[in-house]
Amino acid sequence: MSNTSLSPRAQRLRDAGHKLTNARLTVLGVVERGGGHLTSTEILNRVNAVDARIGRASVFRALDLLTRLSIIRPTYIDSSITPTYVLLPDGHHHHVICTHCNRVIEFEDCGLSKLAADLERRLHVQLSGHLLEFYGLCDRCSAQERSAFN
Amino acid sequence: MSNTSLSPRAQRLRDAGHKLTNARLTVLGVVERGGGHLTSTEILNRVNAVDARIGRASVFRALDLLTRLSIIRPTYIDSSITPTYVLLPDGHHHHVICTHCNRVIEFEDCGLSKLAADLERRLHVQLSGHLLEFYGLCDRCSAQERSAFN
DNA sequence: CGCGTTATTAATACACGATATCATCAAATC
């Protein structure tokens, strides 16, 4: 595999001492192109569409590894079994989840860098990312709820 | 069931139009006394220790309901299948997860009420809670990593 | 209170996402 055009996230894999295998790079590529919130099944299907020789277990192992490196993060949309994986671009991700219809609304600004620096000092930790989730009713569902009181 | 000493969270269940059944109150009690981060299996066992007649499915349904009401929230500690459920006291919860040893460090202050108010205005949502997770290395693991470069 | 309505439950069989295993393979290093 040529070293030209190694994605920054692939570089992070290597820097952490892991081999840049076909399976891992394919999973990473699928998640990067996925646009957020893919379930494991969606990821499995897309990985297989790219390269059918990649095994099921390797996909899950790659997801675990990327999670440990704070490159992606599993999170629940509805409370049922399957998590969805989101990229943590620049180490963070933020969304609102509607607890009624499960819609996800992403937002960008969080203003948490100061808090992160505080925590690193106070708790002696070394932070690499964060996920911020708000729960509540989206515009449609809260309108609906109000009209239910007519 | 007597109405005296109805916990605030039980009251929220009722206010939202749900019946205060034995199964729900037992699950809620287990989670409240659990001190955070219980897996579904732990919850199942404890519920059964309190009242063996409560069925498996009812426990999961209760967890789903409490999640929809933003009373608890499922979250991943390690990236493997089983989520842990945390209470969202006063609607929020915050922790640091060590991506190396899976230790969880809780912290209290988040300063997110202003952001929440902003989002409610901008996105026309009605927020009832939030979860903030930081990822990184805890004090022990980051010390260990430094000494690995000797 | 006791009654009727209706949401909720319990039991179990099942679905399906995730994992353990281990022989094989290939990425990195020299």
Place this chain on the structure above:
DNA sequence: GATTTGATGATATCGTGTATTAATAACGCG
């Protein structure tokens, strides 16, 4: 290119969570 060692892939298996439905109990009302 050969060596080392981490990573892979096929599959059998596990275990969490779900569907189903008749039976039950919470709650409002008289």
